[in-house]
Amino acid sequence: MSAKIIQLRSKKHDPGRINKSSPSYGLAVKELDREARLKKEFEDAKAAGNLTEASRLQKALVISSHKIGVLASATQKEGA
Numbered sequence: 833m834s835a836k837i838i839q840l841r842s843k844k845h846d847p848g849r850i851n852k853s854s855p856s857y858g859l860a861v862k863e864l865d866r867e868a869r870l871k872k873e874f875e876d877a878k879a880a881g882n883l884t885e886a887s888r889l890q891k892a893l894v895i896s897s898h899k900i901g902v903l904a905s906a907t908q909k910e911g912a
Contacts, residue, residue, distance in 0.1 A: 834861045838904045849908045856906035863903060867896040 835850050838860050851857065874889040 834864060837864055838900070838907060851907050854907045856903045860900055860903035860907060863896055863900050867893065867900065870896060 835852065835857075838857065839850055870889055870893050874886055874893060877883075877885040877889055
């Protein structure tokens with residue numbers, strides 16, 4: 833599942849290019865877990881009406897999403 837998400841987040845959509853042994857792959861999987869947690873916290877804060885916390889979490893989500901894209905691109909095999 834994570835490989836598919838990482839593949840979609842990368843700019844190169846060739847499944848044969850994902851290098852699961854890359855250190856970046858493990859970091860991308862951890863960042864995906866973090867992003868899922870942040871999304872849940874964001875929805876909870878928004879539902880509770882805590883707009884300050886929701887805004888902070890939304891900024892963290894944008895940063896996390898960008899990190900996943902960068903790490904996903906780094907998992908691509910060279911010249912494959």
